[in-house]
Amino acid sequence: MHRFLLAVLRRDLTLAARRRGDWLIAQFFFVMVASLFPLGVGPEPEMLARIGPGVLWVAATLASLLSLSRLFADDHHDGSLEHMVLSPEPTVLLVLGKAMAHWLIYGIPVLLIAPVLGIQFNLSWDAILVLEFSLLLGTPILSLLGSVGAALTLGLRGGGVLLTLLILPLYVPALIFGAGAVDGAMMGTGAEAHLSLLGAFMVLSLMISPWIAAAALRISLE
Amino acid sequence: MIIAGILARPSISVAMPAPLLSVHDLACARGERLLFKAMNFSLHAGELLLVQGGNGQGKTSLLRLLTGLARPETGEVHWRGEAIRRVSEAYHAEMCYLGHANGVKDDLDPVENLRFSDGLQGRAFDRTRAVATLEQLGLSRCLDLPCRVLSFGQRRRVALAALLLAGATLWILDEPLTGLDVHAVALMEGLIRDHLTAGGMVVATTHQALNLEGVSVQRLLVGNVAIPELV
Numbered sequence: 109m110h111r112f113l114l115a116v117l118r119r120d121l122t123l124a125a126r127r128r129g130d131w132l133i134a135q136f137f138f139v140m141v142a143s144l145f146p147l148g149v150g151p152e153p154e155m156l157a158r159i160g161p162g163v164l165w166v167a168a169t170l171a172s173l174l175s176l177s178r179l180f181a182d183d184h185h186d187g188s189l190e191h192m193v194l195s196p197e198p199t200v201l202l203v204l205g206k207a208m209a210h211w212l213i214y215g216i217p218v219l220l221i222a223p224v225l226g227i228q229f230n231l232s233w234d235a236i237l238v239l240e241f242s243l244l245l246g247t248p249i250l251s252l253l254g255s256v257g258a259a260l261t262l263g264l265r266g267g268g269v270l271l272t273l274l275i276l277p278l279y280v281p282a283l284i285f286g287a288g289a290v291d292g293a294m295m296g297t298g299a300e301a302h303l304s305l306l307g308a309f310m311v312l313s314l315m316i317s318p319w320i321a322a323a324a325l326r327i328s329l330e
Numbered sequence: 331m332i333i334a335g336i337l338a339r340p341s342i343s344v345a346m347p348a349p350l351l352s353v354h355d356l357a358c359a360r361g362e363r364l365l366f367k368a369m370n371f372s373l374h375a376g377e378l379l380l381v382q383g384g385n386g387q388g389k390t391s392l393l394r395l396l397t398g399l400a401r402p403e404t405g406e407v408h409w410r411g412e413a414i415r416r417v418s419e420a421y422h423a424e425m426c427y428l429g430h431a432n433g434v435k436d437d438l439d440p441v442e443n444l445r446f447s448d449g450l451q452g453r454a455f456d457r458t459r460a461v462a463t464l465e466q467l468g469l470s471r472c473l474d475l476p477c478r479v480l481s482f483g484q485r486r487r488v489a490l491a492a493l494l495l496a497g498a499t500l501w502i503l504d505e506p507l508t509g510l511d512v513h514a515v516a517l518m519e520g521l522i523r524d525h526l527t528a529g530g531m532v533v534a535t536t537h538q539a540l541n542l543e544g545v546s547v548q549r550l551l552v553g554n555v556a557i558p559e560l561v
Contacts, residue, residue, distance in 0.1 A: 111449070111452060112449070112450065112452050114449075115446065115449030115450050115452075116450065118446075118449070119446045119449070119450070122438070122442070122446075123435060123437055123438070126437035126438070126476075127437060185431070186431055186432065186433060186434065186435065186436065187429055187430070187431025187432055187433040187434075188431075188433040188434070188435060190399060190427065190429060190431070190433065191427070191433040191447065191450065191492075192450050193399065194397055194398070194399065194422050194425070194427055195422060195450050195451050195452065196419045196420070196422045196423035196451065196452055197419075197450075197452055198419070329399055329400075330394075330399065330400045330401060
């Protein structure tokens with residue numbers, strides 16, 4: 109069972125290493141969106157620190173959507189998805205492995221870039237630390253819920269746009285608690301409550317979304 | 331009304347063991363259109379089922395029902411006497427499907443492709459055996475090239491190598507000869523014959539003539555378009 113999960117992970121990571129352009133685009137998008145805000149709203153440090161957490165969280169959300177539409181689409185196109193679904197191992201593990209690989213490829217770079225962007229938004233070190241922690245808990249949610257949307261919209265024309273419309277509302281709790289935690293740290297009201305709720309939401313999506321995504325995948329392949 | 335029927339069927343004696351694969355009262359619809367209904371057949375170890383029919387008559391749909399990728403309108407596919415949806419994990423361990431798409435990743439070379447297909451089937455990877463199989467299929471010069479630069483026929487051969495390495499009892503092959511040259515077709519005929527002799531089973535669709543002497547062949551006509559005999 110864990111061998112299958114490892115095989116899915118290793119396969120997706122190898123493929124990502126062969127096609128670096130694909131995931132670099134999402135990271136550039138993250139940086140670009142976050143960098144446009146200071147240019148648009150003006151350079152006042154207080155204002156930037158006020159909107160910083162929300163902007164970074166929204167940018168991370170949009171960047172993950174950019175890559176999610178292809179989570180299953182490439183494998184569907186060349187037929188390897190059918191082979192994987194027809195393997196003796198449960199489809200739930202396949203979906204979980206692919207969501208984990210997605211997090212490693214898109215979530216980890218976001219975690220690495222976010223502190224730099226945080227400095228750009230004049231966030232204090234405490235706030236950056238909380239931002240990192242909220243992204244650590246929150247980006248797996250984006251990958252897990254996103255896998256449901258990717259499975260549902262598989263093979264549809266214009267699936268990418270539909271995926272965005274389907275999944276963005278589900279991201280709202282992660283966005284509220286994630287940005288709220290950083291706000292709390294800056295306002296002095298504490299980040300623990302928001303981070304706890306974010307953690308609970310992550311555990312919930314980890315338990316539920318692979319099953320829904322696996323069912324959606326089977327329907328999409330029929 | 332479109333009705334599927336079996337053209338030729340070996341006589342089943344009482345002493346014969348129970349069929350491994352059997353289909354009961356199967357019906358398939360795509361959208362509003364009924365492709366076939368009331369389809370019954372059974373397949374024993376060492377038998378080949380050749381699914382024939384014109385384009386768009388439901389051959390691929392039938393194969394997808396047999397793999398479990400699609401659900402039938404009515405009826406049931408049974409493997410060793412159990413409905414495949416109930417024993418899907420055991421069934422998928424013994425079945426290997428090769429569809430229109432090869433399932434070959436363009437960014438990986440043939441050996442890597444086989445390594446991942448082995449890993450995804452939960453088997454340990456044997457590199458020597460994988461290389462030997464690829465060489466048997468005439469790919470010895472392309473072992474370290476990404477599949478992107480291989481021709482269509484060569485990629486098909488990589489997919490066939492994965493099929494051979496899977497070691498499955500039941501092969502479900504959708505147009506396995508598409509894109510293959512005469513040598514590869516002859517090789518494929520030999521592989522199918524060996525597989526059947528070793529007690530394996532094959533369900534295949536093809537529009538090409540196959541030379542399969544000494545093999546027990548059932549033929550199944552899907553749809554209502556008459557097809558000249560190929561075997």
